[in-house]
Amino acid sequence: MTAVIQTAITIGGAGLACGGLLALAAKFLAVEEDPRVEEVNEILPGANCGGCAYAGCAAYAEAIVLEGAAINLCAPGGAEILNKLAEATGQTAQQAEHKVAIVLCGGEVEHAPRKFDYNGVADCQAAHSTGGGDKACTYGCLGYASCARACPVGAIEIINGIAKVHPDLCISCQACVKTCPRKLIKMVPYARKIHVMCSSKDKGPAVKKACTVGCIGCTICTKLAEDEAIKMEGFLAVVDYDKDLDNDTVIEKCPPNCIVRI
Amino acid sequence: MGFIKAKYNAPGGVHPAYHKDLAAEQPIVEMPLPASLVVSMSQHLGKPATPTVKKGDSVLRGQVIGESAGFISAAVHAPTSGTVKLVAPVATAAGPQATAITIEPDGEDTWVEGISPCPNWQALGKKEIVEKIAAAGITGMGGAGFPTHVKVSPPPETEIDTLILNGAECEPYLTADYRLMVEKAAEIWQGALIIAKALDAKTIYVAIEDNKPQAIAAMQEALPAEAGDAQVVELKTEYPQGAEKQQIFAVTGREVPAGGLPLNVGIVVENVGTTLAVWDAVVNGRPLTERVTTVTGGPVAKPGNVLARLGTTTADMVEFCGGTSGAVAKIISGGPMMGFAQADMSGPTTKTTSGLLLLGPESVHAYESMPCISCGRCVGVCPMNLMPNELSQFLEAEDYETAEEYNVMDCIECGCCAFECPAHRPLVQHMRRGKTQVMINRRNQ
Structure with missing residues (x-):
């Protein structure tokens, strides 16, 4: 019987002592937290996608409250969450331009030949670092779906050998942009539909050898598009998304058909 | 005398079929100048060199055409005299693109002025040796291509007591280092003494696998008196005995800490080919413009060890070795274990191309990856x-x-x-x- 009592006293006493210590620690070592951070964090969607360029929703909430970060950086949240944030913080709600990801390569299986049989890990970074990738074009989409796996909402699909982003599903988090070893994925305004679907910096003849729908740098589109809405960057035509472009002739006149409406 | 068997053996390792017989007994032959040379600016680990010539320039052999672009980088020299035809990006053996200078040889092979031989290298100081190595653009010639002048100038607070010459050549098929040890043993020893002086290393070991008795005998015979207690160490034949950390353990029993470098345990390892290049640079004053490459494999008509200028394309090398007899299913730059598969034969050789291996369809299989069965x-x-x-x-x-x-x-x-x-x-x-x-x-x- 004494053993039972002894045990009860020892364990109970230790428990009481620890409890006391914890109570003191909670009082003296308490970290004060701004209640507004928690409030803002509640509003944010909690997807932790990182699209706002902060480490996650909690970090963004902290930045809004303590550093005065802009409240329109949460792309997945949309207008609804923006309005709630405006209400909570007193900032004015100004919707940021809705941007979506696009893979600027149109070299599908039948257009872009492969230069060897790749038998390694089915991952773009791995394929890219094996002899520069199996695609003859050293700039084009390899189609091993690294971006699709990185996408938190399944907005990317590999169709006919290349990655395609479904713009209506994209939440603008840019996870795919960071993953692509070829740096082919760009963020473009959702409203814009005309794109140059090529990222090859090579000269025309080299592009022609590697892909039938690659930009050959003929500059025809740059002359047809008003206000320099398409510009040459080296040997590649690039759409300037800050300028208006709604001109179907650039699509019709492009010799390799690499300008498309999506 | 001067010979010991390794007391230790690193864990693991495998025994692939070696196939060294294809080229092992073929003496090194110098290849005549090809019609064009493609000299990559990325022949070493680290930052690619910055080109210093442009299209149309005429260059002389040994002239700097690429300047070292940083601390971990190395200079690139014109492998022969001729005219620069093109400066454009070319894929390196490993894949990424790097600027390459295409030179059309004029056939004269004139050396640049200012090549100063220094037969009495013993008079040189540590700093001068390192400077000469850096000026010659020497990099590790075993495969990784780490700039040698960086390796032989360790931070002042580290003490290097041992230099190991790596003559293991554990990669199957490759025999370039083996031939060098058989044919150039005396020069390799001189190179080793030069490096040892630059490092203040007291002990020199030459590590060679026991499947190369001729190389062991040749290195032992050529051991110079001034090398002191230098030893030829016989390693068990096992892949990867030529790997730096494994070799250090096999020879000395010291373990390089995780994430550390050999100099953390007071050791520097140099490939025998690199050592020969150091001798050539210091004693003859000649920059690195050529190397021995083993051209081998089933479909090669006459496998051999070829002394070729840096920048010779795979196609030219294979052509020199009698072309191909039979279908080629795989082209590998380097050995079969760690080499890089190539899409075609247009790639140029670099300072790190120890071998060019062609494999026929009978040796190439595509496998389907299956789930792990946890066999260990x-x-x-x-x-x-x-x-x-x-x-x-x-x-x-x-x-x-x-x-x-x-x-x-x-x-x-x-x-x-x-x-x-x-x-x-x-x-x-x-x-x-x-x-x-x-x-x-x-x-x-």
């Missing part, structure tokens, strides 16, 4: 004591953080795990992928 064979053969089975599954799930905890960064990419895997899993490929991603993640943090 990869763990048994890993010379770094890693767990490729676990790691490959983390990496397959793209869990790079856990892979880092399991020390993926210590992988030396020797390929023993993938060689051994009965499920044909691309283990070493997963490791390479993982290492790249961990580096990217660290940089982004």
